[in-house]
Amino acid sequence: MDDQVTLPAPRADWALFLDFDGTLVDIAAHPDAVAVSPELHELLRTLTQTLHGAVAIVSGRSLDGLDALLNGALPAMAGIHGLERRDGRGQVYRPMDRTESFAEARAALSAFVEQHPGTTLEDKGNALTLHYRGAPELAGEAEALLRTQCEALGEEFRLLRGKQVLELKPAGHHKGTVVEAFLAEAPFAGRTPVFLGDDVTDEDAFAVVNRLGGHSIRVGTDRPTAARYQLESVHAALQWLGSLSEQID
Numbered sequence: 001m002d003d004q005v006t007l008p009a010p011r012a013d014w015a016l017f018l019d020f021d022g023t024l025v026d027i028a029a030h031p032d033a034v035a036v037s038p039e040l041h042e043l044l045r046t047l048t049q050t051l052h053g054a055v056a057i058v059s060g061r062s063l064d065g066l067d068a069l070l071n072g073a074l075p076a077m078a079g080i081h082g083l084e085r086r087d088g089r090g091q092v093y094r095p096m097d098r099t100e101s102f103a104e105a106r107a108a109l110s111a112f113v114e115q116h117p118g119t120t121l122e123d124k125g126n127a128l129t130l131h132y133r134g135a136p137e138l139a140g141e142a143e144a145l146l147r148t149q150c151e152a153l154g155e156e157f158r159l160l161r162g163k164q165v166l167e168l169k170p171a172g173h174h175k176g177t178v179v180e181a182f183l184a185e186a187p188f189a190g191r192t193p194v195f196l197g198d199d200v201t202d203e204d205a206f207a208v209v210n211r212l213g214g215h216s217i218r219v220g221t222d223r224p225t226a227a228r229y230q231l232e233s234v235h236a237a238l239q240w241l242g243s244l245s246e247q248i249d
């Protein structure tokens with residue numbers, strides 16, 4: 001992994017894919033507590049202009065959750081770790097609604113959260129997310145619960161781990177598959193993919209971008225990664241992104 005000094009020289013033919021939490025905004029105590037500044041909205045608009053629309057957010061949050069935070073600043077976005085996607089023209093792609101499949105897991109997780117202060121359930125409909133940032137000592141118990149629920153759901157579902165968070169979602173889509181879906185169509189097709197992310201679920205996208213000859217950039221330096229470059233922090237990522245348009249013009 002190279003360091004920040006040797007980040008790739010920005011080019012007008014890039015397709016830029018950006019993770020959200022831990023990449024564009026600092027991690028906060030609660031999902032609703034992240035600070036999204038007007039400057040971030042402006043940055044996303046400027047990058048989208050510079051790269052002729054080839055900018056997408058690729059997040060674990062839902063599309064609705066992202067829109068609420070970003071005021072629709074970007075048309076192209078992927079939510080729930082690649083499960084749902086909105087393309088550059090605003091067309092939304094969602095797989096079959098599995099909300100009902102989660103009924104039992106939803107009840108079990110709700111009961112857990114009620115009994116364990118400091119934990120939160122984020123219900124995304126097609127995925128269930130259990131946060132334990134407010135009670136990190138419950139990591140083991142939470143993991144055991146989610147494992148049991150995932151086994152009960154069967155092979156069509158997966159358990160994902162993130163930053164003090166565990167998530168149940170349908171299998172078959174991840175951040176790598178959704179980057180490939182964007183790259184198959186305008187305005188992303190034919191461009192060099194560049195992915196910025198911080199979390200374990202971003203590793204799927206790093207692997208795809210590396211295979212396609214693009215640039216993978218990890219935000220954070222605290223664990224091994226397949227990313228070829230690194231930026232130290234959200235602050236460093238925002239500074240670098242802020243300099244791209246000037247460097248490309």
Ligand SMILES: O=P(O)(O)OC[C@H]1O[C@H](O[C@H]2O[C@H](CO)[C@@H](O)[C@H](O)[C@H]2O)[C@H](O)[C@@H](O)[C@@H]1O
Nearest residue numbers: 020021027028029030031059060061133163165
């Ligand atoms: O793929 P991302 O955009 O990085 O989304 C991953 C998860 O991010 C959110 O949870 C994380 O950020 C929260 C706010 O800073 C923090 O409280 C939590 O501990 C982190 O795990 C989001 O709430 C999840 O839905 C996303 O899957």
